Amino acid sequence: MPAKISPSRHLRVGRSKTGLGLFTCVPIRKGQFIIRYRGRKIPTEITDDLDNRYMFEINSRWTIDGANRRNIARYINHSCRPNSEVYIVGHVIKIRAIKTIKPGAELSYNYGRNYVDTFIKPKGCRCQACEAKAMVVRSRRGKKRGRTKRGGR
Numbered sequence: 393m394p395a396k397i398s399p400s401r402h403l404r405v406g407r408s409k410t411g412l413g414l415f416t417c418v419p420i421r422k423g424q425f426i427i428r429y430r431g432r433k434i435p436t437e438i439t440d441d442l443d444n445r446y447m448f449e450i451n452s453r454w455t456i457d458g459a460n461r462r463n464i465a466r467y468i469n470h471s472c473r474p475n476s477e478v479y480i481v482g483h484v485i486k487i488r489a490i491k492t493i494k495p496g497a498e499l500s501y502n503y504g505r506n507y508v509d510t511f512i513k514p515k516g517c518r519c520q521a522c523e524a525k526a527m528v529v530r531s532r533r534g535k536k537r538g539r540t541k542r543g544g545r
């Protein structure tokens with residue numbers, strides 16, 4: 393377990409269920425700082441005019457535009473039962489583990505209600521927790537009908 397996570401050495405961008413995701417190659421302990429959400433700081437009032445889903449609002453005045461690919465924290469996907477969380481120190485957005493994370497696991501945090509309502513709900517959430525829930529519902533329905541129907545989404 394490294395004392396400090398080095399994004400370039402310990403984290404990797406990889407294929408996940410919903411496209412790309414960020415994975416850890418090393419174990420991470422609960423509470424450990426993982427990575428910063430980097431980007432240029434722009435006034436929050438102009439973000440409504442920009443079509444960019446990597447905006448991270450610090451407060452009513454300032455927002456971080458994390459669209460740059462060098463900001464690998466942007467690859468962390470949303471989960472309704474995440475293993476990480478965001479916290480803000482001054483104007484710096486940081487991400488830390490809220491449970492012990494095993495090597496090979498995908499990192500996730502809860503994007504918050506605004507984002508979920510705007511971008512995720514219209515398509516349906518595909519995080520692991522929601523997928524598992526959907527599978528239980530599907531198999532129950534299948535049992536009622538006496539067979540399991542696959543696909544059809």
Ligand SMILES: [Zn+2]
Pocket residue numbers: 471472473517518519520521522523
């Ligand atoms: Zn979900």
